[in-house]
Amino acid sequence: MEERNLICINCPMGCPLTVTLGDDGSVISVTGNTCPRGDAYGRKEVTNPTRIVTSSVPVSGAKSGMAMVSVKTASDIPKGKIFDVVSDIKKITVTAPVHIGDIVKANVAGTGIDMIATRDVE
Numbered sequence: 001m002e003e004r005n006l007i008c009i010n011c012p013m014g015c016p017l018t019v020t021l022g023d024d025g026s027v028i029s030v031t032g033n034t035c036p037r038g039d040a041y042g043r044k045e046v047t048n049p050t051r052i053v054t055s056s057v058p059v060s061g062a063k064s065g066m067a068m069v070s071v072k073t074a075s076d077i078p079k080g081k082i083f084d085v086v087s088d089i090k091k092i093t094v095t096a097p098v099h100i101g102d103i104v105k106a107n108v109a110g111t112g113i114d115m116i117a118t119r120d121v122e
Helices: 036-047 079-089
Strands: 004-007 018-023 027-031 054-062 066-073 103-105 115-117
Touching: 004 036, 018 036, 027 036, 054 079, 066 103, 079 103
Parallel strands: none
Antiparallel strands: 004 018, 018 027, 054 066, 066 115, 103 115
16 A cells, blocks of 8 residues: 655645555545545545646737737646647747637647637737
8 A cells, every 4th residue: 555645736725645555556545635626636646636827929920019828728638738838839929819718829839739828919
């Protein structure tokens, strides 16, 4: 058996979690959480960790000259793909206008997840 200690990031409480794994890597228990989201987070984090990636990309043709637009993945991606996603979005420049929710890069880094704008740039 193995135990992994984590801090839950699902809310500001930051519950200290202890995840107990069996010899086969399966989750036996999650303790320390004060809500069901902590249990789900602990199980997912030790078996298939994922993250939302945020960044910014240049916008050409903006009224204010060269501007940047903040972007994020539309949903979480496998943690191991973070560097591939960042590498992929470094190659992107979008043309104004850009609106919240616009797809800046479809299927970023082959993840099946879109990179979307999180603010407007005119």
